[in-house]
Amino acid sequence: MQIGVPKEIKIHEYRVGLTPDAAARLTREGHRVLVETGAGAGAGFDDQEYTAAGAEIMADGSSVFGAAELIVKVKEPQLEECAMLSPDQVLFTYLHLAADPEQARALMRSGATAIAYETVTDAHGTLPLLKPMSCIAGRMATQVGAHYLEMPSGRGVLLGGVPGVAPARVVVVGAGAAGTNALEMAVGLQADVTVLDIDLARLEELATRFGNRIRTLYSTPEAIAREVRTADLVIGSVLIPGASAPKLVTREMVRSMRPGSVLVDIAIDQGGCFETSRPTSHADPVYVESGAVHYAVTNMPGAVPRTATLALTNATIPHVRSLARLGWRQAVQRDPHLRNGVNVSAGEIRHRAVAEALASATGDDYHCGIETATAA
Numbered sequence: 001m002q003i004g005v006p007k008e009i010k011i012h013e014y015r016v017g018l019t020p021d022a023a024a025r026l027t028r029e030g031h032r033v034l035v036e037t038g039a040g041a042g043a044g045f046d047d048q049e050y051t052a053a054g055a056e057i058m059a060d061g062s063s064v065f066g067a068a069e070l071i072v073k074v075k076e077p078q079l080e081e082c083a084m085l086s087p088d089q090v091l092f093t094y095l096h097l098a099a100d101p102e103q104a105r106a107l108m109r110s111g112a113t114a115i116a117y118e119t120v121t122d123a124h125g126t127l128p129l130l131k132p133m134s135c136i137a138g139r140m141a142t143q144v145g146a147h148y149l150e151m152p153s154g155r156g157v158l159l160g161g162v163p164g165v166a167p168a169r170v171v172v173v174g175a176g177a178a179g180t181n182a183l184e185m186a187v188g189l190q191a192d193v194t195v196l197d198i199d200l201a202r203l204e205e206l207a208t209r210f211g212n213r214i215r216t217l218y219s220t221p222e223a224i225a226r227e228v229r230t231a232d233l234v235i236g237s238v239l240i241p242g243a244s245a246p247k248l249v250t251r252e253m254v255r256s257m258r259p260g261s262v263l264v265d266i267a268i269d270q271g272g273c274f275e276t277s278r279p280t281s282h283a284d285p286v287y288v289e290s291g292a293v294h295y296a297v298t299n300m301p302g303a304v305p306r307t308a309t310l311a312l313t314n315a316t317i318p319h320v321r322s323l324a325r326l327g328w329r330q331a332v333q334r335d336p337h338l339r340n341g342v343n344v345s346a347g348e349i350r351h352r353a354v355a356e357a358l359a360s361a362t363g364d365d366y367h368c369g370i371e372t373a374t375a376a
Helices: 020-028 047-052 061-067 101-110 131-149 177-188 200-213 221-229 251-255 266-270 305-326 328-334 352-362
Strands: 002-005 032-036 056-058 070-072 090-093 113-116 169-173 192-197 214-218 233-236 262-265 286-289 292-295 342-345
Touching: 002 061, 020 032, 020 047, 020 305, 032 047, 032 061, 047 056, 056 061, 070 305, 090 305, 101 342, 101 352, 113 328, 131 177, 131 233, 131 262, 131 266, 131 292, 131 305, 169 177, 169 221, 177 192, 177 200, 177 233, 177 266, 192 200, 192 221, 200 214, 214 221, 221 251, 233 266, 262 266, 305 328
Parallel strands: 002 032, 002 070, 032 056, 070 090, 090 113, 169 192, 169 233, 192 214, 233 262, 262 292
Antiparallel strands: 113 342, 286 292
């Protein structure tokens, strides 16, 4: 199969879909790997490394899209990339369609099959292709939160405090992979940490692991409101696979916070879990609303592209190999977990949660074709 790896064009996105090692593995298996020149430069992989791995360097993105059968990316395709897709192509990348009706419509118009990393599952019911980026985003959330608590943007509070001065209060809403990594970093910096979730078993696990270094609370609107009011840093990490994130921190709650407090919304790819959130970029990462500093960058791991690319490719390469060896139809028939990744095919939305979220956001009907997700 001809596998294309275009250079990411989202602003300040430096990750790349395949490492040279992954490309070497695919070429050894008889596939042709087409890499846009400079695609890996931001992550520290130069064209010569891809050439040594047996890949072919292409002059530009249109050449990659024009020749590849399977396109492996990192971030959702921009509209100009959607326009280059054709019905006989497969796109394998993060999509986050629930919060992006425009992209969804563009992918439907293309006729291509789009498989989303973030809805591929595993036997444990987790999201193995989302997890590595969630771990990175969670760790980064604490780092950037600590930075923006400093003056001139924030309250001028040191996350861990010093002897004789209390540490900052960090509230983590959602105890999945991202939330757990966020609180792990906050605990390491000696902050005062509270985590809220509706999964009592998960809260018990965290209480056992961290002991009295954290507080665990069952998540209710009242509990969130109480904790947010006195927090210095709030990290939102709520996820419903394929669906829009629920708005758990309301505008009223944000208004109750002290000026210069910081909110970091890891769930922004899925629409955000703060009512006051709106997407930002690495070029312009924060804004102030109701006196609180908001950080809502939609591609947080893009700031650490070397680490992120290596972690992502470790997770995706088994599926890339399967898609290349079998073709997408046979691959998803054999693997029900990969089948859950199919979001768009033959001009229709194929994932129920995605379709419902889009329908709710736009009022349009996106439900056709869901029951025949893998038959197309």
